[in-house]
Amino acid sequence: MDKPITFATIINELELSATTQAKIAEVLKNDDEPSTSWIINGLIVLSAWLSVLFLVLFLVFLFHLENNWFISVGFLFIIATLYLQFFQTKTNSFFLNQLILPFNLTGQILFIVGIAIDTDIVTAAITTVIMALILIAIYRDSIIRFLSVLLATSAILVLCYEFKLYEAIHILIVLMAAATIWYWITEAQHFSNEITAKLYNPLRYGFVIALELLLLLSILPHSRWIPPITWWFSSLGLTVLLLALEYYLLQKNFIKNPYSIFAILASTILLAILLYQAPGIIAAIILLLLAFQRGNRVLMGIAIIFLVVFFVAYYYHLNITLLMKSLTLMSAGACLLILRLVFKPMLKGEKQ
Amino acid sequence: MSLDTPITPKHLYSLARAKIFSPNALEYALRRIGTVPDARAWRHFIDKLLLLLGTTLLLAGILFFFAYNWADLSRLMKFAVLECGILSMAIFASWQLRHLSGQAALLAAAVLLGILLAVYGQTYQTGADAFSLFLTWAILILPWVLVSQFAPLWLLLLFLLNLSLILYWQQMIQFYYSDEQRTQLFLLVFILNTVALITWEYAYRKGVIWLQGKWLSGILFAAMLTAIIIPTVFAIIKFEDWQAKPLFAITTLLYISVTALALWYYLYRRRDLLLLAMSLFGVIVVFSAMFLRVLPIKTPISWLILALLVIGQATLASQWLRKQSHG
Numbered sequence: 025m026d027k028p029i030t031f032a033t034i035i036n037e038l039e040l041s042a043t044t045q046a047k048i049a050e051v052l053k054n055d056d057e058p059s060t061s062w063i064i065n066g067l068i069v070l071s072a073w074l075s076v077l078f079l080v081l082f083l084v085f086l087f088h089l090e091n092n093w094f095i096s097v098g099f100l101f102i103i104a105t106l107y108l109q110f111f112q113t114k115t116n117s118f119f120l121n122q123l124i125l126p127f128n129l130t131g132q133i134l135f136i137v138g139i140a141i142d143t144d145i146v147t148a149a150i151t152t153v154i155m156a157l158i159l160i161a162i163y164r165d166s167i168i169r170f171l172s173v174l175l176a177t178s179a180i181l182v183l184c185y186e187f188k189l190y191e192a193i194h195i196l197i198v199l200m201a202a203a204t205i206w207y208w209i210t211e212a213q214h215f216s217n218e219i220t221a222k223l224y225n226p227l228r229y230g231f232v233i234a235l236e237l238l239l240l241l242s243i244l245p246h247s248r249w250i251p252p253i254t255w256w257f258s259s260l261g262l263t264v265l266l267l268a269l270e271y272y273l274l275q276k277n278f279i280k281n282p283y284s285i286f287a288i289l290a291s292t293i294l295l296a297i298l299l300y301q302a303p304g305i306i307a308a309i310i311l312l313l314l315a316f317q318r319g320n321r322v323l324m325g326i327a328i329i330f331l332v333v334f335f336v337a338y339y340y341h342l343n344i345t346l347l348m349k350s351l352t353l354m355s356a357g358a359c360l361l362i363l364r365l366v367f368k369p370m371l372k373g374e375k376q
Numbered sequence: 377m378s379l380d381t382p383i384t385p386k387h388l389y390s391l392a393r394a395k396i397f398s399p400n401a402l403e404y405a406l407r408r409i410g411t412v413p414d415a416r417a418w419r420h421f422i423d424k425l426l427l428l429l430g431t432t433l434l435l436a437g438i439l440f441f442f443a444y445n446w447a448d449l450s451r452l453m454k455f456a457v458l459e460c461g462i463l464s465m466a467i468f469a470s471w472q473l474r475h476l477s478g479q480a481a482l483l484a485a486a487v488l489l490g491i492l493l494a495v496y497g498q499t500y501q502t503g504a505d506a507f508s509l510f511l512t513w514a515i516l517i518l519p520w521v522l523v524s525q526f527a528p529l530w531l532l533l534l535f536l537l538n539l540s541l542i543l544y545w546q547q548m549i550q551f552y553y554s555d556e557q558r559t560q561l562f563l564l565v566f567i568l569n570t571v572a573l574i575t576w577e578y579a580y581r582k583g584v585i586w587l588q589g590k591w592l593s594g595i596l597f598a599a600m601l602t603a604i605i606i607p608t609v610f611a612i613i614k615f616e617d618w619q620a621k622p623l624f625a626i627t628t629l630l631y632i633s634v635t636a637l638a639l640w641y642y643l644y645r646r647r648d649l650l651l652l653a654m655s656l657f658g659v660i661v662v663f664s665a666m667f668l669r670v671l672p673i674k675t676p677i678s679w680l681i682l683a684l685l686v687i688g689q690a691t692l693a694s695q696w697l698r699k700q701s702h703g
Binding site for chain 2: 028029030031032033034037038044047048051052063064066067068070071072074075076078079081082083085086122123126212213215216218221273277278279312316317318319339345346347349350351352353354355356357358359360361363364367368
């Protein structure tokens with residue numbers, strides 16, 4: 025079994041100076057700031073939503089559904105929680121942090137609903153985008169920042185729907201996927217900057233979930249709310265991004281054999297042609313590669329879940345007989361197994 | 377913490393945030409500890425991915441093929457296909473039982489056995505109740521479950537037993553649901569899952585290797601807790617019936633005892649943050665039901681009090697959990 029790598033090993037390999045070594049020791053000594061486990065965060069989020077439900081009911085009962093109060097009360101809640109947030113940062117009060125989250129969420133819901141009722145959906149959507157961007161910039165809570173990404177994406181989607189720019193969703197999907205890829209592969213740069221490091225986790229997961237939620241529309245049946253969309257536009261954009269990511273990863277791992285590169289990229293194009301109506305699968309493959317590249321289990325789990333969902337939906341919606349579906353599945357399975365045999369000798373890394 | 381401490385990614389991110397490691401140094405270190413994979417790791421990953429995806433799609437295709445042709449197959453052919461499937465999976469499993477592939481094959485054989493029983497019931501119109509199908513299925517796979525040393529197969533057995541119990545209750549014991557009868561059913565499900573959880577905990581403490589994965593205890597605990605919380609919440613809402621229906625009081629007392637025991641056990645005997653968090657979330661839900669019962673819900677201020685109570689409870693719970701996780 026390999027011995028675990030220690031700081032001493034890395035310090036030697038990077039040839040760090042004695043001053044830097046002392047700084048490392050100092051940071052590690054003080055780095056006992058306990059991070060909150062995801063289990064505890066999960067409990068906080070669940071409880072927050074439960075209390076939001078009760079808060080909204082309180083306000084609805086109090087103001088008897090008079091919507092002219094929604095905007096004022098919602099705005100008041102948001103401003104008050106922003107102020108308390110700054111105060112909480114100074115005092116580091118855990119109780120205050122738990123109090124702020126549900127009140128802020130309630131404020132956002134009331135504010136948006138109030139504007140939608142008072143004006144129209146378009147104004148509410150534009151206001152939502154602006155509010156979400158402001159909250160991402162100045163509100164220091166990861167959960168709010170994460171939810172703000174989803175909120176902003178939903179609002180943009182609503183705007184596309186209201187202006188009947190249905191096909192604009194493809195631009196949104198490709199931009200979201202590009203942002204996701206760029207954000208994840210530049211992890212090292214973001215962590216090295218004090219400001220971006222704080223934004224990093226909520227934004228990177230926000231982009232991922234927003235992307236997958238957008239692509240869920242591709243597997244839902246048509247309805248009044250989901251107009252018919254030419255999904256292969258998204259597939260094309262996502263395929264280009266996938267090819268770029270693969271090329272980047274091949275270069276990073278010193279696989280320079282042109283035949284290997286050609287085989288991998290050609291297989292990807294072939295796969296994309298077969299799956300042109302399933303952009304969700306292509307996006308899930310992108311996330312899978314990113315997850316493995318960054319060694320991130322959470323992203324790996326998300327990618328696997330969405331890959332299964334989109335795969336099942338793809339075959340369910342295929343407009344062919346059950347016999348043809350079975351033959352398609354068997355052929356696809358056999359192709360992948362053959363690819364495995366073909367790729368084995370090709371993926372040997374050259375000297376790094 | 378000395379410089380001979382093994383590195384974790386968390387340490388490296390801290391050093392990068394403190395601007396001690398440049399982006400290139402961080403990337404180098406992440407690659408060095410294996411978080412960022414090298415070419416060899418990529419080869420291994422793609423190899424496993426293509427194998428898993430290829431096998432899954434191939435098997436799914438075979439399944440769909442038989443589904444398509446199912447109606448046209450003769451009775452004999454249907455049984456032959458299923459029995460050959462079970463036999464081949466079982467033979468493979470006996471050869472590779474100590475490997476994941478063998479255990480997965482045994483799980484597949486167990487699933488196929490259930491399908492065989494369903495086809496048998498359909499073909500011969502035996503008129504058997506649904507619960508007997510699932511119970512027979514569970515009994516037949518019991519020997520495989522015992523030899524497999526494979527946690528998912530145990531989970532399948534427990535699932536079948538739960539389903540058998542619920543269907544038996546619905547079909548054989550009660551024809552309609554009264555409040556007490558519903559509570560009785562939940563309590564039986566609770567007892568079944570509690571026995572399963574206790575068995576797991578015992579096996580874990582004895583060091584049974586293949587049961588060391590804590591994900592199974594999470595599922596068992598969640599099932600057990602859900603089975604007792606639902607009737608407890610219902611009992612609280614129907615508080616006025618307690619004198620006439622003592623089972624409601626018993627259920628509530630049982631819930632309190634189980635939660636207290638779970639908190640003690642998972643704090644002092646086997647520290648498990650996830651199960652503690654589940655217990656505390658259950659407490660929040662039950663307390664919220666209690667306050668909902670007590671407060672006049674038509675008064676707006678009641679909802680504000682409820683919201684603040686939930687926030688207060690969540691704060692206390694998460695603060696306590698934080699202390700335990702670092703204690």
